[in-house]
Amino acid sequence: MRYVNFTEEPETNKDEFYMREALKEAHIALKLGEVPIGAVIVCKDRIIARGHNLTERLNDVTAHAEMQAFTAAANFLGGKYLKDCTLYVTIEPCIMCAGASFWTQISHIVFGAHDPKRGYSRVEQALTHPRTEIKSGILEADCGQLMKDFFQQKRIKS
Amino acid sequence: MRYVNFTEEPETNKDEFYMREALKEAHIALKLGEVPIGAVIVCKDRIIARGHNLTERLNDVTAHAEMQAFTAAANFLGGKYLKDCTLYVTIEPCIMCAGASFWTQISHIVFGAHDPKRGYSRVEQALTHPRTEIKSGILEADCGQLMKDFFQQKRIKS
Numbered sequence: 001m002r003y004v005n006f007t008e009e010p011e012t013n014k015d016e017f018y019m020r021e022a023l024k025e026a027h028i029a030l031k032l033g034e035v036p037i038g039a040v041i042v043c044k045d046r047i048i049a050r051g052h053n054l055t056e057r058l059n060d061v062t063a064h065a066e067m068q069a070f071t072a073a074a075n076f077l078g079g080k081y082l083k084d085c086t087l088y089v090t091i092e093p094c095i096m097c098a099g100a101s102f103w104t105q106i107s108h109i110v111f112g113a114h115d116p117k118r119g120y121s122r123v124e125q126a127l128t129h130p131r132t133e134i135k136s137g138i139l140e141a142d143c144g145q146l147m148k149d150f151f152q153q154k155r156i157k158s
Numbered sequence: 159m160r161y162v163n164f165t166e167e168p169e170t171n172k173d174e175f176y177m178r179e180a181l182k183e184a185h186i187a188l189k190l191g192e193v194p195i196g197a198v199i200v201c202k203d204r205i206i207a208r209g210h211n212l213t214e215r216l217n218d219v220t221a222h223a224e225m226q227a228f229t230a231a232a233n234f235l236g237g238k239y240l241k242d243c244t245l246y247v248t249i250e251p252c253i254m255c256a257g258a259s260f261w262t263q264i265s266h267i268v269f270g271a272h273d274p275k276r277g278y279s280r281v282e283q284a285l286t287h288p289r290t291e292i293k294s295g296i297l298e299a300d301c302g303q304l305m306k307d308f309f310q311q312k313r314i315k316s
């Protein structure tokens with residue numbers, strides 16, 4: 001856990017700071033040969049949970065970075081709901097993860113790069129909780145490039 | 159694990175048989191004070207995974223019956239994908255669980271009672287995998303009544 005004093009910092013820097021932490025998680029996934037997506041959950045300027053994609057390692061398609069971060073955050077807080085929490089995730093959540101975020105009633109979701117093919121926003125109806133505010137495009141280039149490089153590398157190998 | 163010979167049984171009886179197994183799981187959830195939803199996953203006429211809702215017990219909104227059954231089935235099979243598998247679940251899956259089913263590429267989903275409020279089919283666009291066939295209304299009355307009784311009881315207590 002880490003406490004950061006952002007009182008005198010502009011909002012964007014805060015978002016970029018936490019997105020960089022999510023990117024660190026994505027890099028851990030990359031090293032494990034996983035699709036490089038990372039997430040952190042922040043509550044009152046503290047990172048209370050971290051997660052990175054582990055679908056290959058755990059042989060489980062539900063082991064997305066966000067799902068693990070939701071479970072870990074609830075465990076840390078001792079309550080199921082993630083009100084007053086922010087999910088930072090490097091790539092736009094998929095439908096499963098958006099659906100999970102609905103149940104958590106999380107206050108904010110901030111994601112880096114859009115995922116037009118598998119992202120939840122391809123669905124026109126709202127999937128997230130009405131109380132969840134969403135922001136996107138934070139460190140978009142860095143978050144997206146990691147994915148592009150990964151899949152390009154995969155194609156070269158196969 | 160259980161092997162059942164359905165060679166001479168009509169298709170409906172097979173669905174009802176497995177839905178009764180899912181209902182048994184729902185009853186286990188009920189006894190634990192959980193929203194009574196249960197699921198089993200069947201592959202080649204064998205139940206390879208079971209799950210019941212454990213969101214309260216695990217303090218985790220993602221701990222739906224289906225999510226646990228998906229993870230357990232992949233673990234049993236040693237592969238991430240649930241092709242040639244059927245999910246039997248007492249209540250229509252929510253958006254999170256439908257989104258998870260997409261990633262599993264499961265062949266069939268059979269559910270009991272519809273959930274007009276939280277079920278995935280409230281979304282007009284397809285959320286499940288194009289290869290997933292869906293059937294509903296198997297033991298619908300039994301599956302739905304369990305939920306009605308549960309919430310009625312909750313209202314009396316509160």
